[in-house]
Amino acid sequence: MQNNLENKVIAVTGANGIIGLEVCRLALLQGAKIAAIDISDNNITALKENLPKEHVENLFYIQCDVRNRNALDHALSQIISRWAQLDGLHNNAAWKGKNLEDFFTPFEDYKLETWQEIFSVNLDSVMLVDQVFGSQMVKQKKGSIVHTASIYGLRAPDNRIYEGSEYMGTPINTPAVYAASKGGVIALSRYLAGYWGPKNIRVNTVTPGGVESGQNDIFTQNYSSKVPLGRMAKNNEIAEAVLFLLSDQSSYMTGHNLVVDGGYTQC
Numbered sequence: 001m002q003n004n005l006e007n008k009v010i011a012v013t014g015a016n017g018i019i020g021l022e023v024c025r026l027a028l029l030q031g032a033k034i035a036a037i038d039i040s041d042n043n044i045t046a047l048k049e050n051l052p053k054e055h056v057e058n059l060f061y062i063q064c065d066v067r068n069r070n071a072l073d074h075a076l077s078q079i080i081s082r083w084a085q086l087d088g089l090h091n092n093a094a095w096k097g098k099n100l101e102d103f104f105t106p107f108e109d110y111k112l113e114t115w116q117e118i119f120s121v122n123l124d125s126v127m128l129v130d131q132v133f134g135s136q137m138v139k140q141k142k143g144s145i146v147h148t149a150s151i152y153g154l155r156a157p158d159n160r161i162y163e164g165s166e167y168m169g170t171p172i173n174t175p176a177v178y179a180a181s182k183g184g185v186i187a188l189s190r191y192l193a194g195y196w197g198p199k200n201i202r203v204n205t206v207t208p209g210g211v212e213s214g215q216n217d218i219f220t221q222n223y224s225s226k227v228p229l230g231r232m233a234k235n236n237e238i239a240e241a242v243l244f245l246l247s248d249q250s251s252y253m254t255g256h257n258l259v260v261d262g263g264y265t266q267c
């Protein structure tokens with residue numbers, strides 16, 4: 001059976017990114033109304049230009065910094081005045097900070113300032129977005145929230161896979177701040193699933209493994225060799241799991257962590 005998101009109003013944060021954009025696209029094709037929330041909109045604009053005509057009115061871009069509580073309140077009021085309800089939330093935005101070199105600094109030298117900068121989006125904002133959009137769902141007595149975590153919220157990275165690895169020309173690793181923030185996202189999901197279960201709000205997590213998005217061949221090979229399915233994920237494979245948890249198909253699931261990682265952490 002296919003997920004059916006017809007006429008569901010869904011807010012997606014980080015909607016301009018690799019995973020969020022695909023969630024928007026696939027949900028729109030299922031007939032959902034999408035509030036695409038992000039700081040920037042170049043990919044969202046391109047998506048709108050290429051959508052079948054009947055879905056165009058169902059894509060509403062809201063420029064919003066998810067760190068800003070007032071901006072989030074305003075985003076919610078725009079959604080409610082346009083569509084009068086909110087059925088789903090994909091709480092998904094994350095950030096590598098202002099300076100990639102700072103983000104990838106070895107742990108011994110990591111700046112507290114950078115740590116806090118990353119947490120301000122990857123975990124603090126996830127809480128703020130839940131507070132604002134989840135409160136609307138509490139009023140409506142129904143809703144589904146999906147958080148995006150990461151396999152590194154479940155287990156430590158094997159740092160050997162980063163030897164010779166680059167992303168957009170920069171040497172990469174997975175810093176502790178990323179792992180810690182994603183571990184926090186998983187804990188927050190479980191907490192809110194317990195807290196809001198009696199209010200008929202479901203809260204689940206999707207935990208993706210690495211998604212193909214321009215990593216160099218060395219990284220792709222190193223990473224894929226650790227994955228039982230032998231490859232990285234495609235963004236639609238993560239998005240489908242998100243859509244399932246947003247839809248009524250998963251109506252008896254809450255507090256769940258749906259791991260979509262080709263078996264990396266499961267075998």
Ligand SMILES: NC(=O)c1ccc[n+]([C@@H]2O[C@H](COP(=O)([O-])OP(=O)(O)OC[C@H]3O[C@@H](n4cnc5c(N)ncnc54)[C@H](O)[C@@H]3O)[C@@H](O)[C@H]2O)c1
Pocket residue numbers: 013014015016017018019020037038039040064065066067092093094095121148149150151207208209210211212213
């Ligand atoms: N891509 C992967 O391999 C992968 C793997 C595991 C988990 N994840 C997680 O999946 C989620 C989506 O990742 P992605 O790969 O699509 O990342 P991405 O960087 O492509 O997209 C993230 C989006 O969040 C937006 N954003 C950042 N800060 C913001 C702010 N303050 N306010 C509003 N928007 C803001 C960015 O503009 C961007 O469009 C993230 O939570 C990420 O940690 C990604």
